[in-house]
Amino acid sequence: MDSSKKKAIHEDEDNGPWFPMLFSFFSEMTSLTLFTAKYCKNLFIPPYEINELLKQCYFVGYRSLPLVGITGFIMGLVLTIQSRPTLSEFGAESWLPAMVAVSIIREIGPVITALICAGKVGSGIGAELASMRVTEQIDAMEVSGINPFNYIVVTRILATTLMLPVLVVFSDVIALAGSFLAVNINGEVTFTLFFSQVIDSLAFSDVFPSFIKTFFFGFAIGLIGCYKGYNTDKGTEGVGLSANSAVVLSSLLIFVMDMIAVQITDLLF
Amino acid sequence: MNDSNSDKKKTNETDETSAKEFAIEIVDLHKSFKSNRVLKGLNLVLAKGENLVVLGKSGTGKSVLIKCVVGLIEPEEGSLTVLGENVLELKDKKLNDLRKKVGFLFQSAALYDSMTVRENLKFPLRTDPSIEEDEKEALVKEALENVGLLDAIDKMPSELSGGMRKRVGLARTLILKPAVMLYDEPTNGLDPITSREISKLITDVREKYKTSSIIITHDIACAKITADRIVVLKDGVCLTEGTFEELQNSEIPEVRAYFE
Numbered sequence: 001m002d003s004s005k006k007k008a009i010h011e012d013e014d015n016g017p018w019f020p021m022l023f024s025f026f027s028e029m030t031s032l033t034l035f036t037a038k039y040c041k042n043l044f045i046p047p048y049e050i051n052e053l054l055k056q057c058y059f060v061g062y063r064s065l066p067l068v069g070i071t072g073f074i075m076g077l078v079l080t081i082q083s084r085p086t087l088s089e090f091g092a093e094s095w096l097p098a099m100v101a102v103s104i105i106r107e108i109g110p111v112i113t114a115l116i117c118a119g120k121v122g123s124g125i126g127a128e129l130a131s132m133r134v135t136e137q138i139d140a141m142e143v144s145g146i147n148p149f150n151y152i153v154v155t156r157i158l159a160t161t162l163m164l165p166v167l168v169v170f171s172d173v174i175a176l177a178g179s180f181l182a183v184n185i186n187g188e189v190t191f192t193l194f195f196s197q198v199i200d201s202l203a204f205s206d207v208f209p210s211f212i213k214t215f216f217f218g219f220a221i222g223l224i225g226c227y228k229g230y231n232t233d234k235g236t237e238g239v240g241l242s243a244n245s246a247v248v249l250s251s252l253l254i255f256v257m258d259m260i261a262v263q264i265t266d267l268l269f
Numbered sequence: 270m271n272d273s274n275s276d277k278k279k280t281n282e283t284d285e286t287s288a289k290e291f292a293i294e295i296v297d298l299h300k301s302f303k304s305n306r307v308l309k310g311l312n313l314v315l316a317k318g319e320n321l322v323v324l325g326k327s328g329t330g331k332s333v334l335i336k337c338v339v340g341l342i343e344p345e346e347g348s349l350t351v352l353g354e355n356v357l358e359l360k361d362k363k364l365n366d367l368r369k370k371v372g373f374l375f376q377s378a379a380l381y382d383s384m385t386v387r388e389n390l391k392f393p394l395r396t397d398p399s400i401e402e403d404e405k406e407a408l409v410k411e412a413l414e415n416v417g418l419l420d421a422i423d424k425m426p427s428e429l430s431g432g433m434r435k436r437v438g439l440a441r442t443l444i445l446k447p448a449v450m451l452y453d454e455p456t457n458g459l460d461p462i463t464s465r466e467i468s469k470l471i472t473d474v475r476e477k478y479k480t481s482s483i484i485i486t487h488d489i490a491c492a493k494i495t496a497d498r499i500v501v502l503k504d505g506v507c508l509t510e511g512t513f514e515e516l517q518n519s520e521i522p523e524v525r526a527y528f529e
């Protein structure tokens with residue numbers, strides 16, 4: 001057992017660890033690009049699976065509301081409590097609602113919600129599609145003359161793309177409610193004052209770009225989940241692997257996309 | 270001169286008619302996965318109305334063979350004619366039309382776990398807008414009745430036993446009234462009694478739906494009930510073929526092994 005492990009490591013060294021890693025990275029990127037291209041093409045090819053799309057929107061959106069709501073609430077609450085000491089040190093405690101609102105709407109709300117959905121929805125899609133592949137359900141659709149890509153993949157990617165912005169807006173609102181509660185723990189701020197401060201602090205350049213990027217986050221979650229699940233090839237073991245790597249890769253992609261989005265926003269606004 | 274010409278014409282005609290007699294004709298099929306050569310020049314014909322059993326050990330490429338037939342796997346070499354059409358040249362719409370005439374019962378039955386039995390059976394009909402909703406319901410009930418499972422119509426696949434899943438899978442392929450049926454190990458993992466029921470069902474399906482079938486199995490009892498002719502696969506080619514009785518008396522050790 002031990003010796004075989006050693007041998008495996010040794011073999012890797014013989015080939016040079018970098019070349020296989022780079023090779024698998026590029027081949028993965030190529031097939032992911034092809035998969036994305038296929039999605040874009042099939043998006044416009046009938047049959048349009050409207051009923052299945054609505055069903056997936058229900059699963060992705062409605063079923064995630066409680067989780068997203070709770071995390072949003074805690075996020076707003078904690079952020080407010082943590083920021084208060086620093087702000088009061090500078091005597092800027094009255095800035096609290098504005099600061100929390102800007103950080104939630106611009107950055108924390110979209111990213112945290114997207115990461116939570118990558119964990120919940122992305123892994124779910126990855127595991128579901130992988131088990132459909134392993135138990136030959138996808139093949140069964142194909143041989144009965146139905147386009148499984150349109151039915152399974154297109155609907156899911158579209159559902160996550162459309163539902164994530166909704167979830168983010170929901171989470172932002174709940175987070176602000178949590179923040180309002182935290183502000184009120186030590187002090188008295190009326191509801192109207194709090195929200196007028198929040199709205200005054202937000203500009204179009206805060207809200208619009210961060211809303212647009214949530215579509216891309218949703219797209220990434222659906223795309224990676226479907227890609228990993230649809231292309232699984234390691235039998236039952238592949239189901240777990242697909243779910244796992246769907247979460248890892250889509251979380252990573254969310255951060256990368258966020259970084260790019262911030263650069264673009266910085267240039268444009 | 271005249272004579273030979275008419276002779277030629279005659280042989281041509283018989284050639285054509287004999288080609289039409291085949292539901293499936295496979296010539297010199299090659300398929301490998303990376304370095305793993307699975308099919309190495311396989312030849313096989315399925316006559317119309319015939320029940321052909323394909324015997325072979327696990328991993329000899331039986332599933333790969335019938336997946337090639339429906340275009341799920343693309344072979345590297347060889348020709349594949351199904352119901353008079355060259356599968357390897359068909360694309361999108363035409364391939365789908367052909368697939369609707371070919372029923373495929375998967376090894377694992379491949380029921381859609383997120384749908385009830387009724388929805389599973391209606392699923393293949395969804396692309397056909399000419400069928401009304403009541404008509405679909407009637408077709409579902411008819412297909413389930415033919416496999417003796419009408420009471421399971423509202424169950425989820427997870428509530429069914431292995432034998433019932435196979436039957437629902439069979440009903441789902443029968444709902445499109447296929448001309449050719451491909452069974453991938455229909456009795457695999459079932460007890461002998463259920464196996465016999467499924468085997469009988471396969472012979473009933475031929476009577477009722479006038480299908481031609483390829484039945485892949487390594488269950489000799491199933492072969493005995495269903496087979497008109499048996500082909501034995503080994504190492505990616507046909508080892509031998511014959512009726513059940515002929516193979517029973519065969520001298521080839523690999524074939525004898527099945528009957529012991």
Ligand SMILES: Nc1ncnc2c1ncn2[C@@H]1O[C@H](COP(=O)(O)OP(=O)(O)O)[C@@H](O)[C@H]1O
Nearest residue numbers: 302305307325326327328329330331332333334
């Ligand atoms: N999609 C695939 N990718 C790689 N190898 C495969 C694939 N499908 C089948 N094989 C290989 O082909 C061989 C034959 O498989 P299969 O046709 O499933 O055997 P069986 O005769 O038991 O049905 C096996 O060695 C299997 O590993």
Ligand SMILES: [Mg+2]
Nearest residue numbers: 331332376453
């Ligand atoms: Mg098999």
